[in-house]
Structures are given as C-alpha cells and as structure tokens.
Amino acid sequence: MDPSWLPKLLALAWLTPLASFVLILFFGKHMGSHGKGAGLLATTAIVFSAVCSFTALFGVWLPNHPLQDASHHSAQHEEVDSHAGVSVPIRLVAAEAEGYGHAGHATGEHGEHANNAAPKYITADWYELGVFGKLKLTIGYYIDALTVAMFCMVSLIASCVHIYALGYMHDELHDFTDPEVTLTSGENLKRPGRYYRFFQYLSLFCFSMFGIVIAGNIAMVFVFWELVGICSYFLIGFYIERKSASTAANKAFIVNRVGDFGMLIGLMALWSSLGTFSFGDMTNEQGEVTEQGMFSLLRTEENDYHLQPTAGMVFEGDRFPECNCATGGSGDTASAGEASGSGELHAKPPTKNHAGQWLLLVAGVGIFCGCVGKSAQFPLLTWLPDAMEGPTPVSALVHSATMVAAGVYLVGRFFPVLSPEALLVIAYTGCITLFVAATIAITATDIKRVLAYSTISQLGYMMLALGLGGWIAGMFHLITHAFFKSLLFMCSGSVIHGVHTNDMTEMGGLRKKMPITAYTMLVGCLAIIGAGVPLMGIGFSGYYSKDAIIEQAFSFGVSNPRHWILQWAPVAGAFITAFYMFRLWYMTFAGKPRNQERYDHAHESPRVMTAPLVLLAVFALGVGWAFPGTNLKVTNLLEQARPVGTLVTSHGELLPALVIPNEHDAHNFLVPAGLWAFGTAASGLLLATMIYLWDFGLRPEELKRTFKPLHSWLWNKWYFDEIYEWIFIKPTKMFSGWISWIDRNIFDSIIHSSAAICKGGSKVVDAIVDRTLVDGTVNTLARGTWDTGLWLRKIQTGSLRQYVMFIAAGTILLFVAISFVQNI
Amino acid sequence: MNPIIANLLTEPVGVSHYVVVGAFMFTCGVLCMATKRNALGILMGIEMVLNGANLNFIAFGSRYLRNDANSLGLDGQLISLFVIVLAAAEAAVALAIVLNFYNNTGSIDVDGADQLRG
Numbered sequence: 001m002d003p004s005w006l007p008k009l010l011a012l013a014w015l016t017p018l019a020s021f022v023l024i025l026f027f028g029k030h031m032g033s034h035g036k037g038a039g040l041l042a043t044t045a046i047v048f049s050a051v052c053s054f055t056a057l058f059g060v061w062l063p064n065h066p067l068q069d070a071s072h073h074s075a076q077h078e079e080v081d082s083h084a085g086v087s088v089p090i091r092l093v094a095a096e097a098e099g100y101g102h103a104g105h106a107t108g109e110h111g112e113h114a115n116n117a118a119p120k121y122i123t124a125d126w127y128e129l130g131v132f133g134k135l136k137l138t139i140g141y142y143i144d145a146l147t148v149a150m151f152c153m154v155s156l157i158a159s160c161v162h163i164y165a166l167g168y169m170h171d172e173l174h175d176f177t178d179p180e181v182t183l184t185s186g187e188n189l190k191r192p193g194r195y196y197r198f199f200q201y202l203s204l205f206c207f208s209m210f211g212i213v214i215a216g217n218i219a220m221v222f223v224f225w226e227l228v229g230i231c232s233y234f235l236i237g238f239y240i241e242r243k244s245a246s247t248a249a250n251k252a253f254i255v256n257r258v259g260d261f262g263m264l265i266g267l268m269a270l271w272s273s274l275g276t277f278s279f280g281d282m283t284n285e286q287g288e289v290t291e292q293g294m295f296s297l298l299r300t301e302e303n304d305y306h307l308q309p310t311a312g313m314v315f316e317g318d319r320f321p322e323c324n325c326a327t328g329g330s331g332d333t334a335s336a337g338e339a340s341g342s343g344e345l346h347a348k349p350p351t352k353n354h355a356g357q358w359l360l361l362v363a364g365v366g367i368f369c370g371c372v373g374k375s376a377q378f379p380l381l382t383w384l385p386d387a388m389e390g391p392t393p394v395s396a397l398v399h400s401a402t403m404v405a406a407g408v409y410l411v412g413r414f415f416p417v418l419s420p421e422a423l424l425v426i427a428y429t430g431c432i433t434l435f436v437a438a439t440i441a442i443t444a445t446d447i448k449r450v451l452a453y454s455t456i457s458q459l460g461y462m463m464l465a466l467g468l469g470g471w472i473a474g475m476f477h478l479i480t481h482a483f484f485k486s487l488l489f490m491c492s493g494s495v496i497h498g499v500h501t502n503d504m505t506e507m508g509g510l511r512k513k514m515p516i517t518a519y520t521m522l523v524g525c526l527a528i529i530g531a532g533v534p535l536m537g538i539g540f541s542g543y544y545s546k547d548a549i550i551e552q553a554f555s556f557g558v559s560n561p562r563h564w565i566l567q568w569a570p571v572a573g574a575f576i577t578a579f580y581m582f583r584l585w586y587m588t589f590a591g592k593p594r595n596q597e598r599y600d601h602a603h604e605s606p607r608v609m610t611a612p613l614v615l616l617a618v619f620a621l622g623v624g625w626a627f628p629g630t631n632l633k634v635t636n637l638l639e640q641a642r643p644v645g646t647l648v649t650s651h652g653e654l655l656p657a658l659v660i661p662n663e664h665d666a667h668n669f670l671v672p673a674g675l676w677a678f679g680t681a682a683s684g685l686l687l688a689t690m691i692y693l694w695d696f697g698l699r700p701e702e703l704k705r706t707f708k709p710l711h712s713w714l715w716n717k718w719y720f721d722e723i724y725e726w727i728f729i730k731p732t733k734m735f736s737g738w739i740s741w742i743d744r745n746i747f748d749s750i751i752h753s754s755a756a757i758c759k760g761g762s763k764v765v766d767a768i769v770d771r772t773l774v775d776g777t778v779n780t781l782a783r784g785t786w787d788t789g790l791w792l793r794k795i796q797t798g799s800l801r802q803y804v805m806f807i808a809a810g811t812i813l814l815f816v817a818i819s820f821v822q823n824i
Numbered sequence: 825m826n827p828i829i830a831n832l833l834t835e836p837v838g839v840s841h842y843v844v845v846g847a848f849m850f851t852c853g854v855l856c857m858a859t860k861r862n863a864l865g866i867l868m869g870i871e872m873v874l875n876g877a878n879l880n881f882i883a884f885g886s887r888y889l890r891n892d893a894n895s896l897g898l899d900g901q902l903i904s905l906f907v908i909v910l911a912a913a914e915a916a917v918a919l920a921i922v923l924n925f926y927n928n929t930g931s932i933d934v935d936g937a938d939q940l941r942g
Binding site for chain 1 (some may be wrong): 860861939
C-alpha cells in the first residue's frame with residue numbers, strides 16, 4: 001500500500017480504544033450484567049488496533065522500506081580502532097585545524113565513515129490546537145520504523161492483557177466482597193462489581209500510550225504523558241476502598257509529578273531556544289521543508305549531523321561576534337541555518353559553545369527527569385512496587401508495554417537532542433537503578449514485588465544502554481522486555497488467581513497443579529536472564545538484547561576507563577537477575593508445598609487466561625529471532641529508525657574526556673561480552689538452584705541469619721521509603737505544621753480582628769447613614785404621601801351634587817387659567 | 825349699561841343670541857344638577873346641559889345665521905341628532921339606575937347615596 005496509508009492506519013489503531021472508552025464511559029453499565037459486554041467491546045477494540053498496527057507494519061512499512069541486514073553495516077566499520085577514533089568526514093577535515101571538533105582525536109583517514117542522516121519518517125500536523133505568538137501547539141504525527149514497531153508491540157501486548165483480563169476480572173462480574181477491606185461493623189466490604197470500569201480505563205490507557213508513540217511533537221507527548229499518568233492512577237487505585245491501593249495510586253501520581261516538573265523545565269529550555277516542539281521537518285506538498293523540526297535544527301546536514309547548539313542557544317555577546325547574520329533575535333533559528341550553511345563553517349568555525357551545551361544538557365536532563373518518573377528510575381523508583389496494588393493485568397500492562405515503556409521510548413525518541421553529558425547522566429541513573437532494584441528483588445517474597453523490582457532493574461538496563469549510546473540495544477531490550485515481562489506478570493497473576501495469595505512463602509510445588517503457567521513462566525524467566533548459547537547467536541529474546549547492552553557497555557568501558565562501573569554494573573546485574581528470577585520460579589513452582597491447604601485448592605487458570613500466556617511465551621522466546629529465510633528481524637527494523645547522527649563516535653564538549661562510542665563498534669566486544677553475560681547468568685542460576693532447589697547445605701533461612709544486616713537492608717528496600725519519609729515527608733509535614741500554626745494564630749487573628757473592626761465600623765455607619773439618612777428620607781416621603789392621602793380623602797364626600805360642583809368649578813378654573821396663559 | 829348687553833339688545837338676531845341662550849340653558853342645567861337632591865331633577869339638569877350644547881351646534885351649523893364659509897353646515901345638525909339619541913339612551917340607563925336606587929333606599933334623594941365617601 002501507499003505510504004500515505006501509514007498515518008491513517010495508525011490513527012485508526014490509536015483512536016479505536018478512545019471510541020471504546022467513550023462508549024463504555026456512557027453505556028458501560030448497561031452492557032450486560034455489570035458490564036460484561038464492556039470487556040468484549042474493549043477487547044475487540046484493542047484487537048482491531050493490533051490488526052491495524054500489523055497491517056501498517058507488514059502491509060505498508062515493510063513493502064516500502066525493505067530491511068537491510070544490520071550486520072552488513074558493521075562490516076563497513078572494520079577499521080574501528082581501540083583508541084576511540086572519532087570519525088570526521090572529509091568535508092570537515094579543513095575545519096579541524098581551526099579548532100572545530102576535537103583536536104586531540106585527530107583522524108583523517110576515516111573519510112568513508114560518514115555519519116547517518118535522519119531516518120525515513122513522515123510527519124505532519126492533523127490539528128492545530130492553538131497558536132500563541134510563536135508557540136504552536138498541534139496534534140500531529142511522526143512515524144518512523146520505531147513508531148510502527150512500538151505500535152505493534154503495545155497493541156499486541158495490550159490485546160493479550162485484555163483477553164487475559166476477561167478471565168482474571170470475573171470476580172467483578174457479580175457483587176464483590178473485598179476480603180482486604182473491613183468495615184467498622186467488622187464485616188468485609190461488599191460492593192457491586194466494576195468490570196466495565198476496569199475495561200474503560202484499560203481502553204483509555206491504550207489510547208494514551210498510542211498517543212505518546214504517534215506524537216509528532218514533544219508538547220503532544222507531554223499531553224499524552226499526563227493522560228498515561230492519570231490512567232495509571234485510576235488503575236492502581238482500582239480497589240479504591242483499600243487504603244493501600246489509594247495510597248499507592250496517590251504515590252504513583254505524585255512521584256510522577258516530581259519528574260514532570262523537570263520535564264517542563266526541559267520543554268521550556270528547548271522551546272525558548274529552538275522555537276519549535278516538533279520532532280521532524282514539516283514539508284509541504286512539493287516536498288519542500290516549511291518548518292524545521294528540532295532534530296534537523298540541532299543536527300544540521302552542513303555540520304555532518306553532529307549535535308551543535310543553535311544560534312539561539314548562545315549568549316548574545318558570544319554569538320559569532322563578527323558575523324552579522326546570526327545576531328538577529330535570539331531563537332531565530334533560520335539565521336542559524338544560514339550561519340552554518342553556505343560555506344560559513346570553513347571561513348569562520350563556530351566558537352566552542354559552552355553556554356549552548358549547558359542549555360542542551362539542561363534540556364536533555366530535564367526531559368529525562370520526566371522519564372525518570374515514568375520509568376521509575378533512581379531516585380523516583382519507589383512508586384512502582386507500590387503500584388502492584390492494582391489488579392495483575394494492570395501490572396502486566398503498566399509495567400511492560402505502556403507506562404514505564406513510555407519513559408524509555410521518550411529517551412529513545414529524543415536521542416538526537418541528548419548531548420554526551422546528558423547521556424552520561426542517563427547512563428549513571430540507569431546503572432544505579434539496575435543495581436539497586438536487582439538487589440532488592442533478592443529478598444522480596446511477594447511474587448509481584450519481585451517482578452516489580454525486576455522491571456525497575458530492566459528499565460535501568462534500557463536507560464543504561466541508551467546512555468552509553470546503544471540506541472538499538474536499549475530499544476530492542478524495551479521490546480523484548482515488554483514481551484517477557486508481561487508474560488511473567490500474567491503468569492504471576494495466574495498463580496495468584498490459583499492460590500489466592502501473593503506470598504511466595506506459601507507456595508511451592510505448584511508446577512504439578514498448574515503446568516501451563518509454570519512452563520510459560522519458565523520461558524519468561526529464561527528470557528529475562530538472557531538464556532542462550534554463547535557465541536552461537538541462538539537463545540531466548542532476552543539473550544539478544546541483554547548481550548547487545550553488555551557489548552555496548554564493554555565498548556563504552558574501553559573508551560572511558562574512568563567510568564568502569566558502567567561497564568561492570570550490567571554484568572553484575574545479569575548475575576543478580578538470574579538469581580532472583582530463578583529463586584522466584586523455584587519458590588513458586590518447585591520443591592514441596594509450604595502451605596498444604598493452599599496447595600490443595602490451587603487449580604490451573606481457565607483457557608481465556610492461559611491462551612495469552614502461551615502466545616506471549618512464543619513471543620518471549622522468539623521475538624529476537626529473524627523470520628526464517630528473511631532478514632525480517634526486530635533489530636533490522638529498529639536500525640531503520642536509527643536517530644540522526646548516531647553512527648559516529650561522539651565526544652563531550654563539557655567533559656572532553658567523555659566518549660560515547662558508535663554502536664556498531666560494540667560488535668567488536670561480542671566474545672568477551674557474550675562470555676561474561678553467559679557466565680554471570682549461569683552462575684546466578686546455579687546459585688539459585690543450589691540454595692532453593694538442591695539440599696546442598698545452603699538453606700535460605702541460615703543464609704538469612706548469617707547475613708542479617710545485609711538481609712534487613714535489602715528487605716527494607718535500601719530504606720528508600722524511610723529516607724524519603726525522613727527527608728521529604730516528615731520535614732514537609734513539620735513545615736506545614738508550622739505554617740498551619742502561623743495561619744491559625746497569626747493570620748487568623750489578624751483576619752478576626754479586622755473582621756471585628758469592620759463590624760464596629762459598619763455599626764456606626766448603620767446608625768448614621770442608614771438609619772438616619774436613608775431610612776429618614778424614605779420615611780419622610782412615606783409620611784408625606786400618607787398625610788396627603790388622608791387630606792385628599794376629605795374631598796371624596798360621596799355626595800353627587802358636590803362632585804358636579806367640582807366639575808363645574810374645575811371647568812371654569814380651567815378656562816380662567818387658559819385665558820391667562822393665552823394672554824401671556 | 826354694559827355695552828355687550830346693549831349690543832345684543834339692539835342688533836338683529838344672530839349667532840350671539842343663540843349662544844347666549846345656550847349658555848344660559850347650560851348654566852341652568854349645571855345649577856340644577858348641583859342643587860337638586862331629587863335624582864329626576866338631576867336628570868332634567870343633564871338634559872338641559874345637553875340641549876344647551878345642542879343649541880350651540882344648531883346655531884353654528886345654520887347657514888342663515890352665519891355665511892356659508894364659516895358654517896358647520898349639516899355637520900352641526902347631525903351632531904345634535906347624535907346628542908339627542910345619546911341623551912335618550914342615557915336617560916333610559918339613568919332611569920333604570922334611579923329605579924334600582926329607589927328599590928334599595930326607598931327614596932330618590934341622591935344625598936343618601938354616599939357609600940363611596942372617602
């Protein structure tokens with residue numbers, strides 16, 4: 001089909017869940033008993049979205065953009081050397097000597113190693129929300145391979161979650177007795193089921209997530225970003241009567257606002273310096289660029305797609321002092337294009353623009369702050385485990401494909417704007433997150449919380465990969481992780497559904513009772529630890545993406561020895577991941593039942609729940625593979641969306657020693673990275689097996705006693721909640737206590753005394769003005785009227801003859817008067 | 825002697841004489857209405873007032889008394905006829921009121937009808 005079908009198909013996929021939401025919102029209650037039809041409607045809508053998305057991918061995108069094998073690309077980069085050679089195209093070699101670029105890394109011979117242009121994309125505005133001066137807010141789209149891939153991933157997983165939820169939420173189809181809410185009367189809360197409402201929110205959630213993915217500008221992303229936030233609030237607080245659920249919903253919402261504050265700062269920094277929100281270039285029908293997007297403004301073709309601050313980002317005085325063409329008006333981006341174009345670059349190399357680099361850093365880190373909140377990165381990671389209060393299908397959706405994925409997606413989408421320094425911040429955040437969350441997962445016993453911390457840890461992996469320059473690695477891990485994490489969550493939901501508890505210490509031996517759940521979950525566990533045959537390229541989906549991340553980390557670590565921790569953290573993380581995932585699996589499904597009663601009642605879930613598990617297990621196994629006989633592969637698809645200007649190694653301006661290596665160089669580290677990843681994962685798996693499966697002398701209880709301080713440190717989640725309680729919540733409460741004291745005792749007394757003064761004053765005014773003046777006037781008038789009336793009463797005698805006299809006398813008087821007037 | 829009255833007495837009969845007679849009748853009628861306590865007397869006074877006015881219309885409408893240019897012509901006589909018809913109707917209504925009044929009070933003394941006194 002013609003490429004012009006892409007926006008139409010994706011818009012259809014985007015808006016169908018909205019239609020379903022609106023229908024359920026108004027008519028949900030009447031769709032069968034407790035809205036049984038609402039579930040079917042929402043499921044149909046999302047399946048339709050999935051069909052549209054896959055049609056867009058296989059029917060429109062792939063026929064128009066044939067895939068190339070990424071490994072073919074890497075063959076071109078054989079000359080990459082270990083001294084982290086920067087690759088500067090021939091055109092710019094002349095500029096080298098004049099101070100442009102990085103004199104310390106002079107290379108010259110890598111002329112063929114050209115930087116990549118912007119990926120193929122289509123972008124336009126659908127609807128203009130408003131224009132305020134130069135600020136233009138629009139609803140538009142920006143579609144490239146990443147958008148299409150995300151659409152397919154989100155809609156497929158959301159479809160599975162919807163189908164699964166049809167079975168999982170059946171408790172809500174009749175009056176529901178909440179066992180966790182006890183009323184003051186001592187009974188459990190009984191309420192009507194809210195089946196339809198659950199699906200209503202799910203539909204809105206999918207709509208919002210699609211909105212983020214399709215958005216053509218960062219302002220629209222922000223709108224849908226907040227919509228996703230409010231949907232997660234609704235869904236986490238679905239059991240609103242439970243105190244823990246409503247608190248968790250509030251926590252998720254408030255913590256996200258903290259991140260969004262930073263995002264707003266980033267947005268302001270970007271808009272005030274670039275004057276545009278849109279990602280790509282707007283073109284008219286002839287294909288001419290009418291309005292430049294932020295990517296092409298910051299990475300101009302003349303500058304070989306290197307990130308360079310525009311003229312609007314420089315202090316007025318520093319801005320090319322001799323060059324008049326760039327001095328007009330800050331934010332005048334057109335003049336920036338002129339300045340760097342038309343050979344100006346050779347004649348006058350731009351001065352090192354530190355102010356602009358700082359602004360880019362602020363913008364990049366600001367936008368990243370929003371992603372920290374959404375993707376639960378350190379230090380805002382505390383909301384995600386609490387979000388487990390929501391129903392399990394929500395956890396599966398929120399923590400795999402939608403909300404937390406949104407943060408990683410935005411960093412990926414925003415990649416061309418992120419300066420090397422901002423990437424370093426992202427990498428360190430991801431590194432800390434992945435390690436902290438992985439360690440907490442070791443001791444958690446709530447099956448969903450283990451998965452929640454695992455999610456945070458994997459998100460840390462993605463952020464780390466993106467921060468190290470591994471764009472494909474990060475986005476690929478986002479997609480593979482979405483599949484196996486939603487699988488893991490839905491398996492855990494199936495377990496909870498079967499045994500009615502979240503506590504792993506009450507499970508055990510369940511694989512005999514629920515084989516499908518057990519073995520699909522095993523697939524998920526193997527996928528998340530990256531099981532595969534080392535160096536052979538055969539493995540579960542996680543094997544490909546995790547190895548790619550570790551390769552990139554090795555590549556980065558070799559270029560930047562001082563940031564060695566970024567190289568080894570993912571390796572250590574792989575070990576811990578393997579350990580806690582198999583601890584979870586063994587505790588749940590292997591060994592002997594720890595609670596015989598629960599074990600006896602356990603049962604396999606209905607087919608409506610196990611079918612999505614099997615489907616997702618297939619994807620978790622094979623989403624990293626190439627389609628047999630073709631080069632149809634997720635990485636090849638993502639390669640088509642490679643952000644502009646990321647094919648060369650880039651260097652920090654503010655931190656000159658910082659090198660963000662070119663992602664294709666990472667293939668040089670295939671062997672060490674693959675061996676390290678396999679070795680750590682296998683040893684983690686082995687350790688978990690020794691402790692939890694084999695009676696080998698290593699008993700969990702003994703270990704717990706031996707490492708008591710460490711265990712309690714991890715059990716209390718590094719005391720994050722306590723630290724925040726002490727640093728933020730307690731001082732805030734204390735401060736608001738003072739403020740309220742001041743309010744009550746000082747402001748209130750001022751207000752009360754001024755009220756008393758007003759009252760006294762108005763009493764005086766009342767006596768003088770109102771009673772005397774106003775009332776006096778009115779009373780006098782009334783009395784005069786009354787008296788006149790009384791007097792006139794005497795005239796009306798009732799005597800006919802007198803009236804005749806009056807008439808006659810009146811007539812005569814009238815004549816007399818007229819004669820007088822006429823004479824005058 | 826008052827020169828106006830002297831003129832009236834000396835000059836031939838014209839509009840002025842009719843007007844004087846009409847005014848006299850009108851005044852008599854009004855005085856009759858104002859002084860009579862008998863309701864029928866008051867009705868007679870009303871008739872007299874109306875006829876005094878009629879006399880004026882006739883006089884101003886007459887082509888013998890005034891020349892054609894100033895005359896009301898037949899209009900004056902027509903208006904008089906209207907007034908006579910109306911007077912007849914009015915007399916009928918008034919007599920009915922008087923009869924009722926008599927039934928209620930046992931007399932036709934209008935001074936007894938002062939219930940509307942303020």
